[in-house]
Amino acid sequence: MGHGREPSPASARPHVLLLCSPCMGHLIPFAELARRLVADHDLGATLLFAAATDTPSEQYASVAASVPDGVNLVALPAPPALPTTAPVRERATHAAVSSVPHVREIARSLTSTAPLAALVVDMVSVPARDVATELGVPCYMFFTSPWMLLSLFLHLPEIDAGLVGEYRDATEPIRLPGCVPIHAHELPGSMLVDRGSDAFGSFLSMAKDASRVDGILVNTFSALEPVVGDGTDGVTELPVHAVGPLVWTRPAGVNRDHSRVIRWLDQQPHGSVVYLSFGSGGTLTLRQTAELALALETTRRRFLWVVNKPDEDTASGAFFGTRQREEDDDELGFLPRGFVERTSELGLVLPSWAPQTAILAHASVGCFVTHCGWNSSLESILNGVPMVAWPLYAEQKMNGAMLEVQAEVAVRVHADADGFFTKEEIAGVIRRVMDEEEGADMRKRVGEFRHKAEQALTEGGSSAIALAHVADKWRCSCT
Template structure:
């Protein structure tokens, strides 16, 4: 969902704001009813599901490897669909896992763009990765030395991406092969905006003087924030419950479409919320194994009904908190919850999509990263942007109840939280301006549309040659 939502929003904006036609190819996991519902909504975009062979990898293999395998398996169907299209498409826009398909775009006489649905900081890591010395990467993985990115904040190992944490060379070598394909793109779109990450975007815009090779000649287009606007007509029990709460009195707790906690951590979280004495909405999932992690390919499956949640909560928790809290099994309407007047804070896994949804609704965050690049995102939100506080685990890997209580109270009522809340509300306004006609991100996407139009006229006029 973290990739699907911004891609669908991008396609909608290209159609509605920039007078283009758009087709969205979806390689779905089939794991989420929310994913299915999103794709069934009326849209000006033509949506085509792409078949793919099930990954032959073990379900416990690194998520990066599984997704890469599925994407690669879908490429023949993607190629045949594009080749059969009439009129010929002008451009193909892929995500990081789809960068090998850029060669398909160029082979078929199209522009090839990459849409990074992540922070600009993670984009900078990917962008410069092919030019990193092997010794620097090895020192980061083996000795936990900071990873130095030209012009950007170095990545401390405590904030590194899952690819490096795993310390499996074949995994980060695989990541490098995808990152190297960025250099073959005609442009890179980034789901961020100028005011959110100015230093990193400046480094990326000046990349031609900081490195070697074609990767540093690729233009960067900040086009965010692209997030779900939610459905103002949606009716649900959680929204009715929120309607009965005072303004800015509720903290929302969710770890995304794939985030799960181990059973002991669920217990600590429950006690932390209860001890904080704050109103809350908590989207809860069954625990998975012994570690807090991502379960993309099982999220939304398994337990049915509402009764199972109490099995993993402290005895009497639901009864004791029934006046101030609401526990939702599996899934909640996040965009609608975050935009509700009664919500002030968000305990989040720091998926970039969730982070942006929080910012565009002026909701301060408690960051609790679990996997992928979420630790980088948490560092951006807390250390660079200042719209969040971060929970810290103890030596056994657990975030203890007192830590949870303190951080929730800080965001909801503390003096330090007041400054954070003011900053996030300022960025909400900034984000709105960026994507409004005449704003920096609107103009950036307009330049992409213009390049597509110029390319189409040259190509159809016989003036185009393949790179």
């Protein structure tokens, strides 16, 4: 994918500065984007992580331990913390905005050794674009969620201006060009609060920020979202480039559980294991965790479950990562009494962190019960694994709708009238994906998407061409 140039000395290469807000789900694709800029496009890359907490989380430590060669990863000092009761997005935005003086200082020191080619920000850290303006370099946004959410952001000012009442009461879905209709209950939580509230106001301003950059890279590929950035809906003049799927391609820092997990998977029949993980940030309540455990017991299917500690108040209780664990904690004490013993022949339960890329790539995994975080969704597709969609927060319900209705590679779990997922419903959906014809069809379709995703990333593929075009443009702006 390179351009046949002799690599220039690292110091003299045009340099890209990337700023990631404290969202673990953003850091992983950012690290991969930085890796490709260095390895394939002869650019230097410094990746700044706007930390929200003083102690690095277990997930951050794992990414940092295996950051790609040539990429300089820097954790910026955390600002004075907001109360932990503050909403996740507010804490993330606070960290990103507080990081701007550090970004300015680092950008200036970089320009003394190499030409700065661009500043790349995520959806939360657009306020740092002022630094790019001061230094006369382009500011691009790397949008780490699907095009469908970006399209919603770009349309939101216009939709909001025409709306009477609240989004949560809307009876008609939002219809974006080329996307599945978005029903009220599938919208991000920040749109379901009162429109007069600060929470909605800051979400709307984040949506407006999406068009305050010079161009946008999106972590998707055209076979999965065919209308990405086609410009036909007249909502933005910005160049939009699909450069994905950029996911974690390197072995994450190996910990005590890693080899044990792979050894266990090696002993299971092909396609027989249900893998369950709600991402680094996702949490269920105690009652819902217990119900899921009972559902697994009912199915009698083999399973590998990465379980976060329950949280009664929020579905994103581990959003900023989990602390390093004590070896002797009773980590699984919240599971139903006797569950681990009763299912020991069938399943493996891991507390909070596992080598997901290696698990999804393993031939014995037959389906993935996922919160539909975008990284997890793309990893599942890249490994040809069909999904059981159990969205929790942010845009995950939209992702789930797109994966089920448009891509047809997932089946959603449906809640009862109280928003609770019963063991019968959970077990039924797992059986559909693992055993029935519907599951076989999904497996075939996800295999086709896997092939198209790989094609998009190889030389001459749509995503590879898009990234090369942007990298060339950045490099030329330096000369």
